[in-house]
Amino acid sequence: MTALHRLQAELGAIVSVDPGDLAAARIDKSGWQAFGMPLALVAATSALQVQTTLRIASEFGVPVVTRGAGTGLAGGACGTDGSIVLSLAGMNRILEIRPQDELAVVEPGVINQDLNDALAPHGLWFAPDPASKAISTIGGNIATNAGGLLCAKYGVTREAVLALTVVLADGSLLEMGHRSVKGVTGYDLTALFTGSEGTLGVIVGATVRTPARPTGAVSTIGAVFADVASAAAASASITAARLRPAVMELLDPSALRAIAGYLGPDNMAGLPLGHGAFLLLQTDGPLARVEAEAALRILREAGGDAELSTDRESGEQLLAIRRAMHPALAAQGEVLIEDVSVPRSRMAEMFEEIARISERTGVTIPTVAHAGDGNLHPNFVIPFDPDKAADAPLVPEHIWAAADELFRAALALGGTLTGEHGVGVLKQRWLIDELGETSFGLQRQLKAVFDPQGILNPGVMFAAAK
């Protein structure tokens, strides 16, 4: 009996071998497409089905690629040749909301925004806010330790996870973490699994923190600077003044040009956006207005052409500029969204490096940064080519060469390859450069403790065969 037969015999209709289903399971939002074809797609709706799947996979030594909504940007959940793709999108129940304890218990397939909608009547929220929050799952957020726009003020996903229920490679169930706010019994496996990209186990349940949602109206500031260096310096001054806006985004001139072209001049909130760099701030909570006024003074002193908006509508118009970044680039071609992070004080230098790499390679690299935390998203746009061969790589070698320079520059500035997207398949070849050989070797051994056969998402994070 083959693994497929066993899956079908034990799990029935939730096992699909439909070519359309399998093809769709090979891609994520990075545009990456895994080679070959998965063996099957298992659409689990219970932890028991996940356990059965893993037990069979272990028995037959078949790789398992766990998948939520497929919104990843690093190729970390793309069904590889001969693998079982285990979709948890159907495990989407909110099991418990406990306002007294400011926590919720969810299945992994719950959409981030759906949890937030359910929490809103209680005055609570789940703070992690990846740009994909309307479509990405909590399980995926946890598996990648997702960031977002609000992290400098509200933390990353790791800080929001109290406990996990996980299915291990052999199908056994493992509970980790605690429902209490504090707990230090044993090693912090919950943190170890957060960001482990499907390589240690399959998250089938999560207890997450749901603290008080900030109240009151937000204030929003849009500021135009002559160049990216002065915008970066201004954002550093905001941090130095110990202000902590909820959002602080920096768009470089090439990003701005793309957006202006896409939205049209009438939708640029009246800002002189044909040139220069754009800094977008949003303050929230009871002191939103006071903080925004303090920020406004600093931005103007730093040479910014800055406007404060306290009404919802014009604030939304400013945010719409930032949100148009990806659609504007996607209209021009395939987009490889990079994700380096550097210490805040090195952000201006990183922008300089990007400009230098762009000039040297002739590749334009429109960049947006979460300026509050030094996380930059340099974008590589690969123009659509109707004559492109079907088996041509998504990202041409000269783009990878530019990306390679960019990663090395980030590391040299004391930064990291990936601030929030994860290593996935796309950055695996640089992993050892950041970790060093000792850490790389130890991390592979840690994986082997949980997954001795190496069936969980092989090829993700670490190279498949070593």
Place this chain on the structure above:
Amino acid sequence: MTALHRLQAELGAIVSVDPGDLAAARIDKSGWQAFGMPLALVAATSALQVQTTLRIASEFGVPVVTRGAGTGLAGGACGTDGSIVLSLAGMNRILEIRPQDELAVVEPGVINQDLNDALAPHGLWFAPDPASKAISTIGGNIATNAGGLLCAKYGVTREAVLALTVVLADGSLLEMGHRSVKGVTGYDLTALFTGSEGTLGVIVGATVRTPARPTGAVSTIGAVFADVASAAAASASITAARLRPAVMELLDPSALRAIAGYLGPDNMAGLPLGHGAFLLLQTDGPLARVEAEAALRILREAGGDAELSTDRESGEQLLAIRRAMHPALAAQGEVLIEDVSVPRSRMAEMFEEIARISERTGVTIPTVAHAGDGNLHPNFVIPFDPDKAADAPLVPEHIWAAADELFRAALALGGTLTGEHGVGVLKQRWLIDELGETSFGLQRQLKAVFDPQGILNPGVMFAAAK
């Protein structure tokens, strides 16, 4: 050549075999005293010396107990028979403070308060605030993932650690984490080492977050309730109103009686403290006064006899009541400070369980809780006994029996054995009850990845031989 000769030959004067030094290295602030006598005390002042020590320890298979200021409360850093005690108290340099990046780089022996004093002129702080902060080291705070009074608002130590430099059992150096705010490259080893109690490696350097220190005057509220149940209900109402005081401490009647006896009635801030339970709140930041007034209304509605103080002096008087808890108990005997944590909503039930256990066993258990996060410290007082045999155990069996009931009650309420002190030696026998066999086994395997010979703090967290 013996291990001791090699240590002396390679490290010279930093190796002590003075019986006084060795005896002092056997105890911590829990009162626990390890059996037998350590082989040597190595007072390292550099990472290189730590590497040398570990290399020799590995070669000879000698256990290493790493120690900071010895302020632990779980017997986790007590020099065991024949071990090398590796003191990092002398590695106490603050290497770097980077206000732009809101981070500091420190050696592990830096005292928590000393770092905070150095950060104050920059308007920054290191938020973890164990009660021992005036005397405990950052390395020890990290090794135990220390909590404190402010955690519900400002997080535990794990949230404050960006990167670590660690010496592994074989003497090799390992860097983990990042200087950037975000970073998701590989597994989160930094979180794994935080709270690992010296069992995975020796922390020789830490890069910690130093965010903006809250500004302005604090407001303090003292409130007396008829009983602990109504005080716990009132604290739940504060949380339910989405207020987040920096401090919210709850003292039960038996704790209050001990403190009143110790301080005398004139030092009880004019509060009717012969009976009932005491709730102490402190709000901070720019909205301190507004939040305190909202809290005051809630506490009074909940039946509390509550007073708000906004001047520093009377606020200090209220805090002094809380601070007198340990000295008041220590005046009566040896104190075993327990440390269970439960979901906030179960705190009142946990107090009931403690009362029940106290009644059944005839042992009084004065208890204070960090009520904002559900972390309770039930205290067992063992009266001084001049006739006690020198080799009698610190904690008599009937006290352990009561503690055993207490731990099981906490676990049954969805809580944990230890909220912030760690497992150490004292709670090791309950570890498997909380973790379960699967997790227990996996955690031992994780340790083996970093410490294959099992020389790092054997007997701490896990039982020594298994």
